[in-house]
Every structure is written in C-alpha cells, then in structure tokens.
Amino acid sequence: MKRFFRISLLVIIAGIFIYTLFYLYQKSQKQPQVFTTETPFYGDIINKSVATGSIIPREEVELKPQVSGIITEVYVEAGDIVTTNQQIAKIKVIPDMVSLNNAENRVEVAQLALDNAKIDYDRNKALFDKNVISTSEYQRIDLSYRNAKQELAAAKDNLSIIREGASKKGGEVALTIVRATVPGMVLDVPVKVGNQVIESNTFNEGTSIATLADMQDLIFEGKIDESEVGKIKEGMDILLTVGAIENKQFNAELEYIAPKGVEENGAIQFVIKAKVKLDSADFIRAGYSANADIVLSRKDSVLSVKESLVQFDDGKPYVEISTGDQQFERRDVELGLSDGINVEVLSGVEADTEIKVWNKAG
Structure with missing residues (x-):
C-alpha cells in the first residue's frame, strides 16, 4: 500500500514538472504581431499659432461729472443704447462753504461798487446834459458804471455756478446734467441715486458716472509667446473661438503686434490686437475670453x-x-x-x- 502511494506521488510530481516545462515553452514563443x-x-x-486673450471694445469712454455733488437721478442702465448729448444722470450740487462764502462776498462788493458808480454816473450825467463837463470826462464815468454792472453780473453768475451748478448766462447749459459725449451702448453705471461724486479736475480724475462703447467695433486683445511672434505679421487672418459661444467661430484680422515683450511666469509675452469682423446679427459681450488661431498657412x-x-x-x-x-x-x-x-x-x-x-x- 505504501508502495502504491509512493508511485502515485512520483507520477504527480513528474506530471507537474512536465506541465511546467510545457507552460514555459509556450510563454517563450513570440506571438505573431498583427498590424492594422x-x-x-x-x-x-x-x-496655426494660438494666442489667448479677451474681446473688448476698441474704445471705452468714461463719463465724469463737471461738478461735485449728490446723484439725484440716473436716466440709463447698463445695456441701453444712447446718442450724443443724451442725458445720463443729474447731480445736486453740494457747494464748498469757503468757495460759496467768497462768491457771496464778491457779489456784495460788486453791488456796493455798482451803487457807488451809479450815483457818480447820475451826477455826472446831469452835468454833461448841461454842458458843464467835457465829453471825455463823461465817457470815463460811463465806462466805470458799465464795468461795475458787468462785474456784478459776473459775480452773480459765479455764485450761481457754485450754488446750483448752472450759469444763468449759459441758458439751458447746466453742469449738473451729465450727458453722453459719444453714441454707443452703456456698459456700466457704477453709481446709484444718493451716491456722492467728485468732479474731474487737474488733481482728480473724478468719479465715473457711466462707461460707453461702440459694441460693433470690437477687437481681440491677447498675448503670444516669443517663440511664435516671429511667424506672424499684421494683416493675417485669425479664427476666434469664444468660450461662452459654442459651435461658432468669428473671423478677425491681425492689426497690431507689440514691439516690446513683457515677462510672465518666466516667458516673454507679446501683446497682439485684431479687429473682429461681425455680421449684423452677431453680438458679443465685452470681456468674453477667447482663443485666437492665427492662420500661418492653409490648404x-x-x-x-x-x-x-x-x-x-x-x-x-x-x-x-x-x-x-x-x-x-x-x-x-x-x-x-x-x-x-x-x-x-x-x-x-x-x-x-x-x-x-x-x-x-x-
């Protein structure tokens, strides 16, 4: 019985050994490679060369007030189309107390000067009518009187501008009304009724009342790497892909390549600008990000x-x-x-x- 088990064990070991040799042989055989x-x-x-950037209006105009004060009315909102001289907002003037006090004093002084000049004028006019004084003397008195009247009118006009933001001499022209200087679309109105605004002057650019732009005159502004800038030139065709507008490309024409590069993240980048060619039905919002494929050659x-x-x-x-x-x-x-x-x-x-x-x- 023991001999039977011994023979059986040897047979099993021999079988495993032979199977292992066969398996290793099969693995060593290189499978034929089939090519498609x-x-x-x-x-x-x-x-093409690729540049990234955004689509912006060629010109954006910021409207600034000519007087400081409080916004009392806003006549437009973002997205409105406006024409030149259209009213945008109205300002209530909050005068500077020092300037107001000086203007009022000037009016009072001018009034006193006029009253005195009128007394002198009336007295000399009567003498001139009686041929007591010469014509030249009368003309001098008359000129002083008229100058006094003009000085009073100018002082009152200056007081009106400081107090109300409008000149009586100017008629309909009022500095308190902010008007559009160019036609176009209102992109932004950063102020609201009740906001205080500062006038534009030599020392301060002033508060922006609104931003206007012609949305039919758009450009692509982006940057291109120095390794690619030598391959492009003005006048090349560009295909614009706008991320916010799917399944559509816009044509553009390269107009500008910056003569000087700027280092960004260790690489030199050059600014490029291209005119976007829009159809009458196309509308692209300002600030959309876009990729520009600059066509170097095509077949x-x-x-x-x-x-x-x-x-x-x-x-x-x-x-x-x-x-x-x-x-x-x-x-x-x-x-x-x-x-x-x-x-x-x-x-x-x-x-x-x-x-x-x-x-x-x-």
Whole structure:
C-alpha cells in the first residue's frame, strides 16, 4: 500500500514538472504581431499659432461729472443704447462753504461798487446834459458804471455756478446734467441715486458716472509667446473661438503686434490686437475670453495622412503599404503642410492605399 502511494506521488510530481516545462515553452514563443491599416483622406490642413486673450471694445469712454455733488437721478442702465448729448444722470450740487462764502462776498462788493458808480454816473450825467463837463470826462464815468454792472453780473453768475451748478448766462447749459459725449451702448453705471461724486479736475480724475462703447467695433486683445511672434505679421487672418459661444467661430484680422515683450511666469509675452469682423446679427459681450488661431498657412481639401503613420530614415519620410495579408513594403513619400496631427502628402500614395499602423515601441 505504501508502495502504491509512493508511485502515485512520483507520477504527480513528474506530471507537474512536465506541465511546467510545457507552460514555459509556450510563454517563450513570440506571438505573431498583427498590424492594422489606414487609408489617406482628403481634408483641410491649417498651420496655426494660438494666442489667448479677451474681446473688448476698441474704445471705452468714461463719463465724469463737471461738478461735485449728490446723484439725484440716473436716466440709463447698463445695456441701453444712447446718442450724443443724451442725458445720463443729474447731480445736486453740494457747494464748498469757503468757495460759496467768497462768491457771496464778491457779489456784495460788486453791488456796493455798482451803487457807488451809479450815483457818480447820475451826477455826472446831469452835468454833461448841461454842458458843464467835457465829453471825455463823461465817457470815463460811463465806462466805470458799465464795468461795475458787468462785474456784478459776473459775480452773480459765479455764485450761481457754485450754488446750483448752472450759469444763468449759459441758458439751458447746466453742469449738473451729465450727458453722453459719444453714441454707443452703456456698459456700466457704477453709481446709484444718493451716491456722492467728485468732479474731474487737474488733481482728480473724478468719479465715473457711466462707461460707453461702440459694441460693433470690437477687437481681440491677447498675448503670444516669443517663440511664435516671429511667424506672424499684421494683416493675417485669425479664427476666434469664444468660450461662452459654442459651435461658432468669428473671423478677425491681425492689426497690431507689440514691439516690446513683457515677462510672465518666466516667458516673454507679446501683446497682439485684431479687429473682429461681425455680421449684423452677431453680438458679443465685452470681456468674453477667447482663443485666437492665427492662420500661418492653409490648404483645403488636400490628400492627407496622420503623422503617426509616417516613419523616417535619415530624415527621409516613408510609409509601409500593404501588399497582401500582413505583408508590407516601404514606400517613400513627399510631404507638404502639417498641422502637427495630419500632414499633406504630395506624392507616394493614393487615396485607396492601405498604410500600416506601426508600433514604434514594438
């Protein structure tokens, strides 16, 4: 019985050993590699450089008040279309007490001067009518009287401007009314009724009442890397992709390339600007981010292959074409324009040629 178990154990061990040898042999055998093929195709090849930026109006106009005070009325809101001289807001003047006091004193002094000049004028007028004084003497008195009246009018006008923000001499012209200086769309109204505003002067740019811009005259402003700036020039076509507008591209024309770069994150960037070409139905909001594809060169509907199918031997491009079942031969090709993914084929293959998809690692 023991002998039976001993023989059985030896048979099992021998079987495991033989199976292991067979398994290792099978693993050592190289599996045949099966290659797939692809055919050339007709497509558009666009060699482009990419810049990121945003779409902004070419000109933005900020409206500033000519007097300081409190906003009492706002006539527009963001998105409204305005014309030149249209009323935007109204300001209630809060006069400076020192300036107001000086203006009132000036009026009083001018009134006293006028009263005195009138007494002198009336007395000399009576004497002139009786031929007691000469004409030249009368003209001098008359001129002083008229100057006194003019000084009083100017003093009252100055007081009216300081107190009310409007000149009586100016008629309808009032500094308290902020008007549009250009036609366009209202982009922003940062003030509300009750806000205090400061006038624009030599020492202060003033409070912005509203921002206006022509939304049909837009530009793309972005930055491009120094490695790409040498490939572009003014007048090139640009395709704009706006992140907020899906499935649509806008045409633009490169207008400006900055002569000086700016360092950002260790790389030199150059500012570029391009005029956006809009149709009458197009509307793009100011500030949209966009990517600009600057078309360096382009060919439409040309015979192309994927660059991954092309191999190189001493710098000479070639592909392997199918001649039978898993049989391939080398075929030299002449390449044209490339976009980094697809490349134009000038000669060497036809549209129905089956090209080997090769595994470089294998």
